Amino acid sequence: MKPLELLLMAAVLHFGMGCGVMALAEETPPTIIVSPPDKILVHETTLSVVLKVNTTQVDQIQLWTSMGRTTFDLNSSKAYYCQSISLRLGENRIDVRSYKDNALVSEQVRHLYVTSPIYQEFKYPPTEYQRHFFHTDTNEAKCQSCHDMSVNEVKGVAFIDVTKSNCYHCHHNITNAKYAHAPAVNWLCTSCHNGEVGSDNKKFQGRSKYLVPEPVNTLCFRCHKKNFKLWQSYRYRHEPLDSGRCNKCHNSHASPYKMFVRKPVNSICMGCHKDKQIRAKRHGSKCEGASEGKRCIACHTPHASSREFFLKEKKSKEHNGTRTRLPQKETLHE
Amino acid sequence: MNKNVIQTVFLILLVGSGIYFYQAYNVGEKLDRFVAIMGNIAHNLQHAKHAYEVDVNITDDELSEINITKISKEMKSSLDKKKEVAPVARVAPMAIEADEIREEEHPIHNKAHAIKAKLVRLEDLPAKFKPLKKHLHEPFKMGACQICHVANTNKPGDLVRKNIHEICYECHKTRYTKKFDHKPVKEGKCMDCHDPHQSDTKKLLKADSVNNLCLKCHDKKSTFKDRARKQFVNMKLPVKHKPIVKKSCLECHDPHTADHKMLLNLDANMDLCLDCHDDIKDKIHDSKYKHGGVNNSKKHCLECHNPHATKYKKLLKKDQISMCLTCHDKEVKSDEDGGMLMNMKKHLKENPNWHGPIKDVAKEGGCVACHDPHGSNNFSILRKSFTKNFYDNFENKEFFCFKCHEQKKVVEQYTTNDKITKFRDGDVNLHYLHVNDRKGRSCRACHDEHASKYKHLIRDYTDFNGIKFPLRFIDAKNGGSCAPACHKKFEYDRVDPKGIGR
Numbered sequence: 001m002k003p004l005e006l007l008l009m010a011a012v013l014h015f016g017m018g019c020g021v022m023a024l025a026e027e028t029p030p031t032i033i034v035s036p037p038d039k040i041l042v043h044e045t046t047l048s049v050v051l052k053v054n055t056t057q058v059d060q061i062q063l064w065t066s067m068g069r070t071t072f073d074l075n076s077s078k079a080y081y082c083q084s085i086s087l088r089l090g091e092n093r094i095d096v097r098s099y100k101d102n103a104l105v106s107e108q109v110r111h112l113y114v115t116s117p118i119y120q121e122f123k124y125p126p127t128e129y130q131r132h133f134f135h136t137d138t139n140e141a142k143c144q145s146c147h148d149m150s151v152n153e154v155k156g157v158a159f160i161d162v163t164k165s166n167c168y169h170c171h172h173n174i175t176n177a178k179y180a181h182a183p184a185v186n187w188l189c190t191s192c193h194n195g196e197v198g199s200d201n202k203k204f205q206g207r208s209k210y211l212v213p214e215p216v217n218t219l220c221f222r223c224h225k226k227n228f229k230l231w232q233s234y235r236y237r238h239e240p241l242d243s244g245r246c247n248k249c250h251n252s253h254a255s256p257y258k259m260f261v262r263k264p265v266n267s268i269c270m271g272c273h274k275d276k277q278i279r280a281k282r283h284g285s286k287c288e289g290a291s292e293g294k295r296c297i298a299c300h301t302p303h304a305s306s307r308e309f310f311l312k313e314k315k316s317k318e319h320n321g322t323r324t325r326l327p328q329k330e331t332l333h334e
Numbered sequence: 335m336n337k338n339v340i341q342t343v344f345l346i347l348l349v350g351s352g353i354y355f356y357q358a359y360n361v362g363e364k365l366d367r368f369v370a371i372m373g374n375i376a377h378n379l380q381h382a383k384h385a386y387e388v389d390v391n392i393t394d395d396e397l398s399e400i401n402i403t404k405i406s407k408e409m410k411s412s413l414d415k416k417k418e419v420a421p422v423a424r425v426a427p428m429a430i431e432a433d434e435i436r437e438e439e440h441p442i443h444n445k446a447h448a449i450k451a452k453l454v455r456l457e458d459l460p461a462k463f464k465p466l467k468k469h470l471h472e473p474f475k476m477g478a479c480q481i482c483h484v485a486n487t488n489k490p491g492d493l494v495r496k497n498i499h500e501i502c503y504e505c506h507k508t509r510y511t512k513k514f515d516h517k518p519v520k521e522g523k524c525m526d527c528h529d530p531h532q533s534d535t536k537k538l539l540k541a542d543s544v545n546n547l548c549l550k551c552h553d554k555k556s557t558f559k560d561r562a563r564k565q566f567v568n569m570k571l572p573v574k575h576k577p578i579v580k581k582s583c584l585e586c587h588d589p590h591t592a593d594h595k596m597l598l599n600l601d602a603n604m605d606l607c608l609d610c611h612d613d614i615k616d617k618i619h620d621s622k623y624k625h626g627g628v629n630n631s632k633k634h635c636l637e638c639h640n641p642h643a644t645k646y647k648k649l650l651k652k653d654q655i656s657m658c659l660t661c662h663d664k665e666v667k668s669d670e671d672g673g674m675l676m677n678m679k680k681h682l683k684e685n686p687n688w689h690g691p692i693k694d695v696a697k698e699g700g701c702v703a704c705h706d707p708h709g710s711n712n713f714s715i716l717r718k719s720f721t722k723n724f725y726d727n728f729e730n731k732e733f734f735c736f737k738c739h740e741q742k743k744v745v746e747q748y749t750t751n752d753k754i755t756k757f758r759d760g761d762v763n764l765h766y767l768h769v770n771d772r773k774g775r776s777c778r779a780c781h782d783e784h785a786s787k788y789k790h791l792i793r794d795y796t797d798f799n800g801i802k803f804p805l806r807f808i809d810a811k812n813g814g815s816c817a818p819a820c821h822k823k824f825e826y827d828r829v830d831p832k833g834i835g836r
Binding site: 156157158159160180182183185186188191222223225 | 794795798799800801802803804806819820822
C-alpha cells in the first residue's frame with residue numbers, strides 16, 4: 001500500500017470511530033434527513049441533501065427525485081452524507097431509500113417546491129411551502145465535522161484559486177452554467193449575501209447570515225453604475241427594473257444564456273407577456289423569435305426607453321460602428 | 335637662395351614685431367576683457383531678470399592714471415553734502431542711533447580728515463605692503479594711515495580704537511538690523527573676511543574669490559570649531575549649482591545680514607529658487623495636480639534638491655529612484671483626491687519585474703520619465719494624459735503609453751509580427767481584441783505600470799469597481815492563459831492557435 005493511502009485509511013478510521021459512538025447514542029431511524037425539511041420553497045434548481053446515516057443498519061442509499069436516481073454506497077466511517085441533486089420547476093418529491101444487503105430498510109420522503117418569477121405557473125407557490133434557511137447555528141454545527149463553515153473571503157479581494165473558498169465545496173454547482181457572473185464565479189459571495197434585509201424581505205430578518213436584501217437592485221447598481229444612470233434618464237422603465245428586481249430575469253450566479261438571463265430571451269418576455277404570444281400566433285406574425293434578428297430585443301429594450309412600447313432608441317449602441325466591426329467576439333465579453 | 339633668406343628675415347621681423355606689440359599693449363588681456371564684457375551684455379539682453387553685472391575691473395595702469403584733482407573735487411562735493419547731515423557721534427558703532435543707520439554705500443573720505451592726517455606717500459610705505467595689490471583701501475591709498483592708526487607712537491601698528499570694527503563703522507555707517515546676522519558680523523570680526531589695507535580681490539577680501547573666502551570656514555575640513563563647519567558645502571562633488579560656479583555664493587546669500595534663515599535674500603523654501611527657475615514656477619503654482627513633496631512639505635524644493643552640490647543629476651540629494659522612495663516608502667495621502675497612494679517601495683521590493691524606465695534609470699529616465707515631480711495637469715502628475723477608467727476607447731486618443739510603446743500593438747487586428755505584439759492567438763492580435771471597442775479596456779486593466787511578479791508586467795489583481803480580481807495569468811512557451819473575472823480561462827498560442835477571437 002502506498003503511504004498516502006495508509007494515511008487516508010488511518011484518518012478515515014479514526015474519524016469513523018468518533019461518529020459511530022454518536023450514532024449509537026441516538027437510537028433513531030437508520031437514516032435521518034437533516035436537510036431539507038419537508039414542504040420548503042426553493043429558488044434554485046440545485047439542492048444539497050444532507051443525511052445522517054447509521055451505517056451499521058444501512059449500507060446503501062438511493063435518492064429518487066423527479067430528475068432521476070442517485071445511488072451511493074456508504075462508508076462505515078462516516079455518519080453524515082451530503083449529495084447535490086437537480087430539481088425541476090414546481091413540485092418535487094425526494095425519496096430517500098436506505099438499503100441493507102439489497103433489502104429496503106427505510107424510506108423517507110420530502111416535498112419541495114421550486115419557484116420562479118418568470119413562469120406564470122410557478123410564480124405563486126402553494127401556501128403550504130415555506131422559505132427555509134439552511135445556515136443556522138444548529139445545522140452548521142453538524143456540518144463542522146467535515147466542512148469549514150466560516151467565511152474565508154477577504155472583502156474586496158477575489159480568490160486566486162476559487163476552490164479555496166469555503167462556500168465552493170457545497171455550492172459549486174451554482175456556477176456550472178456556460179455564462180457565469182464574475183462575483184459569483186470568483187466566489188465573492190458575501191458581497192451580495194451580506195445578511196441584510198430589504199423592504200421586500202423584512203420578515204426574514206435574522207433568519208440567516210447570508211440573506212440578500214430584496215429588492216436586489218441596490219446590490220446590482222453598486223457595480224453597474226453606468227446602467228443605472230442611463231436608465232434613470234429614460235422616460236419609461238420596465239416593471240422589473242422599476243421595482244428593483246433585476247433577479248427576476250437575470251440569474252445573478254450563472255446561466256446557459258447570455259447576460260445571465262434565466263431563459264432564452266423571447267421565452268422570458270413571453271413568460272409575462274403571454275397575450276403577445278397568442279396574438280402573434282393568431283395573426284401569423286413573423287416575429288416569433290426564430291432567429292437572432294427576430295428576437296423581441298431586436299426592437300424593444302428590456303430595461304428602459306424614452307420611446308413608447310420600450311422601442312429602442314434610434315441610435316442604439318448596437319448599431320454604433322464600433323460594435324459591428326467584430327460581430328462574433330461578443331461571446332468573449334460576458 | 336638670396337630671395338629665401340630675405341623672405342625668412344622679413345617673416346621673423348614681422349612675427350617679432352607682432353609679439354612685441356602684443357606684449358606692449360596687453361592685447362590678449364584686452365581682448366579677453368572685451369569678450370567677457372560682450373558676453374555679459376549678451377547674457378543680460380537674453381535674461382533681463384537674472385542679469386550679470388557687467389564687470390569692468392580697473393587695472394593698475396588705469397588706476398595710476400586716475401586724476402587726483404578729480405578725486406579731490408568729488409571729495410569736496412561730498413563735503414558739501416555732508417554738511418546737511420548731522421555729524422555722527424564718535425561712539426562705539428553698535429550704539430549708532432537708529433535714524434542714522436543707512437544702507438551700505440561707498441564711503442567718501444573726508445578731505446579735511448586726510449589733510450589733518452599726516453599723508454604717507456605710497457612709496458614710503460613699509461616693505462610689508464609691497465608690492466601693492468590690485469585693490470587698495472582708500473585711506474591706505476591716500477596714505478592717511480592716521481585715520482585708523484595712532485600717529486607719533488613707538489608702535490606704528492597701534493589703532494586709534496581698541497576694537498577694529500569700531501574703526502570700520504566709523505566710515506562704513508551700516509548697521510546690520512535684519513533678522514539674521516552672519517556670525518563674524520555679529521561679533522565685529524570684519525577682519526575675518528576683509529583686509530584693511532589692500533587685496534587682489536574686490537571688496538578687499540582675504541581670499542582670491544568670494545567662494546574661496548566662504549569655503550575657508552564652510553568646509554568639512556575647516557579648522558573652525560563652530561557651526562560654520564557643520565554647514566559645510568562640499569564643492570568637490572561633480573554636480574554643482576550654476577550660480578555658485580558662474581558667479582558666487584552671494585547670488586543667494588548675503589554675507590552680512592538677511593531677513594531669512596541661512597542669510598538668504600529670499601525665503602529659502604520656494605521664493606528664492608523660483609526667483610530664477612521661473613519655468614518651474616508656473617508648473618508648481620498653476621498646474622492642476624500638484625506634488626505634495628513640493629507644495630505640502632516642510633522644505634519644499636530642498637526636500638529633494640541640494641542647493642549647492644551633489645553627486646547626482648539635477649542636484650538631487652540621492653539618486654532619483656531612492657529620492658522618490660524616501661517619501662513613497664509608505665502609504666502617502668494624495669493631494670489629488672485625498673486617497674492613499676500605494677507604498678511604492680514595498681511594491682517594488684515584492685515585485686521583481688520592473689517597468690523599463692525604473693529598471694534602467696540612466697537610459698530611460700526613472701520615475702520622472704512618466705511623472706513630473708513639480709506638478710502636472712494630468713492625474714498622478716503624469717507628463718501626458720492617460721485614463722483612470724477601466725473601460726476607455728483608445729481610438730484617436732494620445733495616451734501616454736504610446737509615447738514608447740507602438741500604437742500598432744493595439745490597432746492592427748491581425749498580425750504575425752512578434753515585434754508588434756506577442757499577445758496573439760495565431761495571427762489574431764489579442765491586444766486589439768481587448769482594447770478597441772466601446773468597452774475597450776485601459777492598459778492598466780491588465781498591466782501594472784510599475785512592477786509585477788509576472789512577465790510582461792501582468793498584474794496579479796485588477797481593480798474592478800473596488801473589488802480586486804486576480805488575472806490568474808499563466809505563461810507558456812508560445813503563449814499563455816488568463817482566467818480573470820472578465821471571462822473564463824482562455825488560452826492563447828502563437829504557433830498553434832486555440833481559436834480565440836475568430
